[in-house]
Amino acid sequence: MRCRKIVCTECSTRWEGINYCVPCLSARRAAAEERSSATGVLAWLVVTAGTLFAAVHLIAWVGILLADR
């Protein structure tokens, strides 16, 4: 297991195919349930949408440049 503890099979819990001891399972579930902040989500939305928008125009521009050669 990830925490270097040695526990028996009965004391471990299998989650998504991986064995966890009780404290690691609790920590993993807490991490998995961590809520994303509104600022982080907004920043992701702006950056991703901007990048995809730039990608469309860049692909068209580079493609036209290469086709013109």
Next chain:
Amino acid sequence: MSAARGSVTAVLDDGFDAVARCWAPWVGVLWLTGLPYRLFQVLLVHRLMVLGAAAFEHGQHVRQVAVGLVATFVVAVVGRTVYARACMLALESRSSAGWSALVPRVPDACGHLLVASLLLVVEALLAVTVVAIPVVAGCFAFAAAGCQGLTKVGVVAPVRAAGHGMVAGRSLLPLAFVGSVGILIAFLNLYFAFQVGLWLADGVAGANLATWQQLLSYRSPVFLLLLGGGAALLVEPFWIGSACAAVNAARSRRTGDDLRQRLAWLARGEAA
């Protein structure tokens, strides 16, 4: 699992093992979501070849095809996220991933989409170079693997995680080279598979294959482009699987999991 974990050979072995465990239905998900993207790539390249110098006057049409390309790219990224998670679960548990892996985790999918979008911009800028494209393609695979296990949606964490995956694995360039050779071999195999099919169909009485022989010839640019897209689709599961194995090996070295597993194998008397 081989002894020299982290070496390119071990990464390829582990990656292929993971692919074998994830073959059904995860590779199907990867191919189904990736097929429209590959077809749009073929469409864009073919349109630019046909338009040639007149492409500038048809900029609106080229931009529309680029919009379709990017839209299908987003779908392909989601498929790669699902497949990479299945590979990671298969590598960590040494068994096939459960059906729960079919639904992508939101932080992983969002992080992967962000990093993949940035790589798409880089790929467009480097489109003029031939050498850089396989390396960027390798970066796409490592982005899929590195953005597994994110805890929340953000901007910095996915880029950092993907960067760690690309650097810590130390396998980016070797895997890019192996993947390129794989695509070339897949391309040649597909071409000869079609030629063998034409030859066999030629034996069917009354079959008129003149049109098909022209369409499926090396002189047909569309056919060659479709073969390239098909070869990339065929190699993609193994590329992503190997990237997942490299990232998993790097993470195991950081946590000490690799030493604990090695100790367990030695205790059981298994060969390393």
